[in-house]
Amino acid sequence: MTAAATGPDVRRRRARWPWALLIVVAVIAALLVAAELVARAVLPGIVRSLVVEELKLPADQQLDVEASGVLLPQLISGTLDELQLSSKRVTIGGITGSAQVTATGVPIRGGALGSAKGTVAIDQSQFATLLKNSQLPITGVVLAAPDATVQGELSVLGREIPVGLTVTPGAQDGDLLLTPVSATLGGAEIDLKRLSGMLGGLGAQLAAPQRICIAEHLPSGITLTGLHIEGTSAVADISADGRIATDPALLENGACPR
Template identity: 65%
Template sequence: MTRAQTARRRARWPWVVLVVALVLAGLVVAGELAARAIVPSTVRSLVISNLDLPADQQLDVQTPGVLLPQLISGTLDEVRLASDDVTIGGITGSARVTATDVPITGGELGTAEGTVSIDQDEFGSLLENSELPITRIALAAPNATVEGELELFGRQIPVGLTVTPAAEDGDLLLAPVSLMLNGAQVDLGAVAGMIGGAAESITQPQRVCIADRLPAGITLTGLRIEGTRAVADISADGRITVDQALLENGTCPSP
């Protein structure tokens, strides 16, 4: 081989490397684009199937980061789920959930946390296990006001109770703020000693079990009123993806 031929071969070598690199890069990009098209739809199908949601359920799925390395490792770093109208465990609202360390071929999740926003009617249904006399409920941040009638001194008296909702150990906590009896505002401390029985209980903080309204693998960790909606913070047990029992509604202690 002459010096000229050797020189030409050396001159071509960087171009060969460049072409190979471009081809490999193209394959990586094509693979990433394919993964971006396939993975979210696959995750959506699995979620809809596991939660027994309608086939046409509106559910947005996002998988941040570069997917190919995650697919190779067998675990998605993060999956974000969002729906503006979904029913889970009998509660309907908008939901935003972020799960981490999601195994592709099945297994426990790392973590799963999110929020569920519900309207006044749905929030009212959560109070079915409370001792409050409820015929109407209104939400106005940061409080909720329930109205109804209470038997006092042998008469049905209109009652309006304003409470600040929160969460405690998975239960809904209602802290009284103000009370109206028969259209007149009364002092909570003063009235507590004047009425008895079930009526007196409305002047005290109440814990309301809502475990029977949620899948057993989901825990209420916080609750607040934003505008005219109640926003609940939730946390899911990582085993909810492998234990069917955690998808069934929980139970509340007998009264």
Template identity: 55%
Template structure:
């Protein structure tokens, strides 16, 4: 430029000429960005809470429905009455188990069930229960019977069994034997147990005609009949239980006999295991 038209300098910033901030400019945008970013944790938290509530609702729904479904299947498989009382409990978180198609553990219990003519309480826990068909990984539990039902279990023994009275840990078997055409009342106190799936009764004391006698005296007095009364009895009861159930233990508790059982996992798919077992013929 020529000296006739000199360029004038910009005035210095001072209180008379403040710098104006344009609304919506870079500073405002930078200030708003953190506010928008702060909303995301809350959104994620809400999503997590909703998903958790849905999972809980699904778990509660499964727990409400599953017992009825399992009960129906068990009643049908074992040919039990339609009104059979049966409590069903599943353990652990069920939704992942349902997705995987197998329940880790299932507990079944009833105060009274009749199987093959024997009535008692049952308490069984099944492991690895398939939901799309197949065998159980295994199952075990107890069957509890009273004195009258235990008497029925002893029907094939050589002992005179008209009735049984429990006196833990023993049981007293009472009946009569024929001696010279006369019915002689006899009571034998035995300790019950299980050997190789069979009941075993070990005599502890014998009363003949109300008189307590030792084993030698009984044999001398009653001969072969006395020998049968004093020997340990082994009784097969497999024909009174489904073939897929094996007894593994027995103890007298109060007025009940508690029988430990092992259940073949294939009992749910193999009809033959649901039928009565067999005993060797003597």
């Protein structure tokens, strides 16, 4: 029995065993790689379709989706670690710009997001649209980092006088905040402190920081957390309530006090 157990046939089988194991491992690895590639090919399309549908975007909306990390374990667990969504041109709430959003803790089978933050970059004309609830007499806006210059006309003693107000944009409690840094009246630079003396209550209003509600331009589940000027673009920082993925009401645009 001992001689037979250690004969040539047994030794050959033992010699082949490591190779067979390596082949099995290689096949499994190949299948896992293939599955990962399939997941990466299929998932972006699914996510894109859901986002387009929920936000009521055009069917041909350009939207890039990228998932971080190895997908298979995340799919098995039911939660994606991180998704990056970006579009060069998207319109939401009547405002058009480029957008980049990062969502974490994304449940595959439905549920609230762990977090979602991003940026939206808009040009001068779109920034001017955000200012329509302002008390400023606006006829035009020029963006030049780090400030924005608001141009308009004031009626003084029956005459229309050009006025310019340079402001540093920001955000406060979800509102757009404009902090004046300089002003011109009739083309001449004027100290902000003199505006109230020259124009009364209107001058004091122009010289003071202004909060402007922009809720009607954003889904109620999205909040403006910051805004700054880069070159000739305004870049807004936004944050989303994780429940926006489950509560349709949070996808509806907010409202501003009238």
